[in-house]
Amino acid sequence: MTSGPFSGTTLADTVQRLRSGATDPVDLVEEVLDAVAAAQPVLNAFVTVDAEGARKQARAARDQQPTGALHGVPVAVKDIVDTAGVLTTMGSRHFAGHVPERDAVLVRRLRRAGAIVVGKTTTHEFAYGPTGDDTANGPCGNPHDPSRMAGGSSAGSAAAVAAGLVPLAVGTDTGGSVRIPAALCGVTGIRPGIGRIPTDGVFPLSWSLDTVGVLATDVAGTASGWRVLAEGGDVEGPPVTGLRVGLPTGDWFDRLDPVVRARFDAFVEALGRAGAALTRVAVPDAAELHDVYVTVQSAEAVAVHHERLAENADMFGNEVRRRLNAATRVPSYLYARALRRLTAARATAARRFSGLDVLLLPTAPITAPPLHARDTDVGGGWTSPREALLAHNTPWSVLGLPALSMPVAGDGLPVGAQLVGPPGADADLLAVAQAIEEATG
Amino acid sequence: MTSGPFSGTTLADTVQRLRSGATDPVDLVEEVLDAVAAAQPVLNAFVTVDAEGARKQARAARDQQPTGALHGVPVAVKDIVDTAGVLTTMGSRHFAGHVPERDAVLVRRLRRAGAIVVGKTTTHEFAYGPTGDDTANGPCGNPHDPSRMAGGSSAGSAAAVAAGLVPLAVGTDTGGSVRIPAALCGVTGIRPGIGRIPTDGVFPLSWSLDTVGVLATDVAGTASGWRVLAEGGDVEGPPVTGLRVGLPTGDWFDRLDPVVRARFDAFVEALGRAGAALTRVAVPDAAELHDVYVTVQSAEAVAVHHERLAENADMFGNEVRRRLNAATRVPSYLYARALRRLTAARATAARRFSGLDVLLLPTAPITAPPLHARDTDVGGGWTSPREALLAHNTPWSVLGLPALSMPVAGDGLPVGAQLVGPPGADADLLAVAQAIEEATG
Numbered sequence A, B: 001m002t003s004g005p006f007s008g009t010t011l012a013d014t015v016q017r018l019r020s021g022a023t024d025p026v027d028l029v030e031e032v033l034d035a036v037a038a039a040q041p042v043l044n045a046f047v048t049v050d051a052e053g054a055r056k057q058a059r060a061a062r063d064q065q066p067t068g069a070l071h072g073v074p075v076a077v078k079d080i081v082d083t084a085g086v087l088t089t090m091g092s093r094h095f096a097g098h099v100p101e102r103d104a105v106l107v108r109r110l111r112r113a114g115a116i117v118v119g120k121t122t123t124h125e126f127a128y129g130p131t132g133d134d135t136a137n138g139p140c141g142n143p144h145d146p147s148r149m150a151g152g153s154s155a156g157s158a159a160a161v162a163a164g165l166v167p168l169a170v171g172t173d174t175g176g177s178v179r180i181p182a183a184l185c186g187v188t189g190i191r192p193g194i195g196r197i198p199t200d201g202v203f204p205l206s207w208s209l210d211t212v213g214v215l216a217t218d219v220a221g222t223a224s225g226w227r228v229l230a231e232g233g234d235v236e237g238p239p240v241t242g243l244r245v246g247l248p249t250g251d252w253f254d255r256l257d258p259v260v261r262a263r264f265d266a267f268v269e270a271l272g273r274a275g276a277a278l279t280r281v282a283v284p285d286a287a288e289l290h291d292v293y294v295t296v297q298s299a300e301a302v303a304v305h306h307e308r309l310a311e312n313a314d315m316f317g318n319e320v321r322r323r324l325n326a327a328t329r330v331p332s333y334l335y336a337r338a339l340r341r342l343t344a345a346r347a348t349a350a351r352r353f354s355g356l357d358v359l360l361l362p363t364a365p366i367t368a369p370p371l372h373a374r375d376t377d378v379g380g381g382w383t384s385p386r387e388a389l390l391a392h393n394t395p396w397s398v399l400g401l402p403a404l405s406m407p408v409a410g411d412g413l414p415v416g417a418q419l420v421g422p423p424g425a426d427a428d429l430l431a432v433a434q435a436i437e438e439a440t441g
Helices: A011-020 A025-043 A051-063 A105-112 A155-162 A179-185 A219-230 A258-273 A286-311 A318-327 A332-347 A349-353 A385-391 A394-399 A426-440 B011-020 B025-043 B051-063 B105-112 B155-162 B179-185 B219-230 B258-273 B286-311 B318-327 B332-347 B349-353 B385-391 B394-399 B426-440
Strands: A046-049 A074-078 A116-121 A145-149 A168-173 A188-191 A211-216 A244-249 A277-282 A358-362 A403-407 A416-420 B046-049 B074-078 B116-121 B145-149 B168-173 B188-191 B211-216 B244-249 B277-282 B358-362 B403-407 B416-420
Touching: A011 A025, A011 A219, A025 A046, A025 A051, A025 A074, A025 A116, A025 A155, A046 A155, A051 A116, A074 A105, A074 A155, A105 A116, A105 A219, A116 A155, A155 A168, A155 A179, A155 A211, A168 A188, A168 A219, A179 A188, A179 A211, A179 A385, A179 A403, A179 A416, A188 A219, A188 A426, A211 A219, A219 A403, A219 A426, A258 A277, A258 A358, A258 A426, A286 A318, A286 A332, A286 A385, A286 A394, A286 B332, A332 A349, A332 A394, A332 B286, A332 B332, A349 A358, A403 A426, A416 A426, B011 B025, B011 B219, B025 B046, B025 B051, B025 B074, B025 B116, B025 B155, B046 B155, B051 B116, B074 B105, B074 B155, B105 B116, B105 B219, B116 B155, B155 B168, B155 B179, B155 B211, B168 B188, B168 B219, B179 B188, B179 B211, B179 B385, B179 B403, B179 B416, B188 B219, B188 B426, B211 B219, B219 B403, B219 B426, B258 B277, B258 B358, B258 B426, B286 B318, B286 B332, B286 B385, B286 B394, B332 B349, B332 B394, B349 B358, B403 B426, B416 B426
Parallel strands: A074 A116, A074 A168, A244 A277, A244 A358, B074 B116, B074 B168, B244 B277, B244 B358
Antiparallel strands: A046 A116, A168 A211, A188 A211, A188 A403, A358 A416, A403 A416, B046 B116, B168 B211, B188 B211, B188 B403, B358 B416, B403 B416
């Protein structure tokens, strides 16, 4: 297991040490830069390290009174997010030399809170894939076993947090791209409710589904990042006692690798012992929601990339090019129907939480597969890592719900538990997750 | 010119005579049934006449205190609107024997206001065409010259009002289907702002664009119908003096038949003499908005009809089948882009009214072409009646704006003037139109 300056600590620790003066932001940035450089040959979590910019920001932080919630905190940002003056490649050869002029809205919010952007993290090409191993700058390794996937598409952000290189990182999540790498790397990450954090300055994958999320080692750190990016309020919630937890069941959610099943069942049992009220719930339209996801994402991804595909197809990686070509064959009437279904499903999504506070399920039915695994047994009867990794995530994306992955205790490769909250209940979801973390951790 | 019991009268006259007891609702319905039967061989404005239902409703109206705004008023409803127990064909052989179980929401609102639904009016097949002459029950003739088009798709509703068969009729408008027949038949009709009147129980053509509208001889009658269907408030507005009127100009709006140009120019001059402030305004994206219209409508129409097209293509009329087949070739990425453009254009539509109260332009650049005219000179350099009739209407549909067509004074075939209002300003638009009607009529 790779380790860095933030291994074994939380974001709150770092913020506190910076605030008290126990840690100097300039020294901290030097530590981070050293650790990133050392980890890079193993993990490839970063596309670009902005050493000069980070040092400059750290000096400025040292000279200022700490006001923002992230004063002097080194953070990493996924490489599909615009950073002014810093290379932003979208994980693609198409943008090999692309330097945006302006920061994305979320980057402005990070900077306003005092965060120091140390670099840009590896993303699956154009964020179009949950494996994180097909991208112009090479695959991102999992800190728990660098021969395995970090998950994607926010691979580098999850790996950087898991390896202790930064205490907080920004990702994006369309169909699971924050939650999946969080689960595979053993960190916490939230996909906020749709529209909760502005996507301005974030390269689109599928605008009806795209969200900006954050990752940290613990729930409290994730909540801090969420508050800054969503300009949200405090996160305080109920105890686990009496918490009404729905456990999605049925064929769609039952194809679990034995390791995931055992670890997740133990987690649920611990929750029950802590006083949570557990109920099995059916999600009879899970497969249909997944189909809606695939159709909407396909049409919109082609809408984003059509000219590149027509004029510079060779510059795509083979897998993304193949998938985009297949996506061009989705007829418009199916997209029209899918989008209509999405709109209707979102309008009635709150009903799914009648008598429930949250839904709880494994974030992924498998643990991290080997890098580049395709069409091979990856556990739980799955042969496509992509399909396995997406299955438990896309339904909530279509529904526009806030969803969070947090690590499940146990040895071996990480397993993630996904909590899904009602529409607009991001803060409540984070509070519930924090209570669960305390009760089970 | 065909004439019926309401020729030369207004809806307000009818309401007043019924309220005062000067007119008996049962007698009035008999008059209407006779007139409809007499006009039917010439105009074919109706698909179904519900004589029994109308008589029953009239007897009930006679026995009740007049409370609703349309107490005892005979009305006609386009045949794509569900009427409980009454044949509703959608103008198509696919629904030749279709009898809905429930009334559409708008029909319930009509009945609650005391209106008597006397029958269902001829629609272009599935409302998919602005000419009103291609439909399972045969073409609808124009009361001003039955060898010419009434316009569509709400052909029968406009013809029935123009011929004095009913004082008020319901239509639907996706890309001009109320405004175009209103203009060609010399009556007034409104396409309300998008979402203003519920479309529940109305057969869809393109759900992102579909609206329910009403037609009457004058603006006040149209406003009364709008108030009932939209559950809107009173319509009171400013005088014409000082009214700020924008006149869309540029290539897209300049292909006018000389008759339309002369009559419309005289109308604008009269408005100027009445004290309106006239300004030419550019709509540089008019052609682009029209393209958005065609793409969105195509994809959604196929989404509605795909199974019928795959399994029972022969039951469509030739023209609608040909158009649907062409529409299936619209790729999903173009629909995705068009829908995104529509959403963005609607979000900023209010800006187009900076310093303006309304836009004013000819509703159609041509007068009513002969029935079944296709690929032939129809005036103004136009050879496609469909393209000519839609051109001035689709941009405002995409923008989701309320728009109204009112007759322009003059001899010969009718010419319509279209007023377009800011988002949500349906009532203001009707008030402005009423002031203009008073000032110019």
